[in-house]
Amino acid sequence: MIHxxxxxYFNAQGQMADSVFTSLEEAxxxxxxxxxxxxxxxxxxxxxxxxxxxxxxxxxxxxxNSISVIPSxxxxxxxxxxxxxGRNKIADLPDFLWMMSxxxxxxxxxxKLNYLSKKIGRLKQLxxxxxxxxxxxxxxxxxxxxxxxxx
Numbered sequence: 001m002i003h004x005x006x007x008x009y010f011n012a013q014g015q016m017a018d019s020v021f022t023s024l025e026e027a028x029x030x031x032x033x034x035x036x037x038x039x040x041x042x043x044x045x046x047x048x049x050x051x052x053x054x055x056x057x058x059x060x061x062x063x064x065n066s067i068s069v070i071p072s073x074x075x076x077x078x079x080x081x082x083x084x085x086g087r088n089k090i091a092d093l094p095d096f097l098w099m100m101s102x103x104x105x106x107x108x109x110x111x112k113l114n115y116l117s118k119k120i121g122r123l124k125q126l127x128x129x130x131x132x133x134x135x136x137x138x139x140x141x142x143x144x145x146x147x148x149x150x151x
Contacts, residue, residue: 019056024048032056040064040084047071055079064106072096079134086110086130096120104148109133121145 020142028050029058036059037051044065051060052073067088074080075096075146082100083100084107091112098119105128112132120126121142127150129143143149 002087024050027054037061046069047074049073051077060084061107068097070094070097075099078102081105081125083107093117095119101125104128106130116143118142124148 003024003103010087021034021036021040024037024039027037027122028077031053032055034054035056037054037057038059038061040061041064043064045066047062049071049137051057054077056079057077058079060077060080060133061082061084063084064087067085068090070085070090070093072094074083075100075133080100081102082105083103084105086107086109088111090108091114093108093113093116095117098117099122102125103123104125106123106126107130109130111132114129116136116139118140119142120129120140121144123146125148126146127148129146129149
């Protein structure tokens with residue numbers, strides 16, 4: 001199941017699900033339980049390396065911050081399926097991003113991107129891709145290799 005960015009899941013009692021966190025500080029208190037981390041609109045200018053403590057992280061939502069660089073250690077999050085970096089200041093996508101083969105959803109909308117690498121074809125599990133509101137003028141034909149992508 002794909003989680004749509006921006007949604008937070010609640011249990012039957014109306015409480016946030018145990019594995020879902022909206023604060024890095026709270027998540028660091030229980031790193032072994034963190035599966036979803038929503039740090040949307042937190043005025044972050046970078047991605048804190050403490051996130052590596054969340055070995056079972058599946059969803060990382062960093063939308064609406066001031067992030068300009070994607071750190072290489074992000075590839076160590078081997079269970080990460082959903083990465084939302086929309087509404088940041090990212091101008092370049094590093095090559096290691098295309099090695100994150102478990103990604104099912106990638107949000108890159110409203111950044112400063114000028115191009116999309118041909119290497120995007122490596123993300124075979126990708127079902128959702130948002131590159132809207134960037135300066136990308138040409139979509140590489142390798143995007144056709146993404147058989148799971150829903151348009």
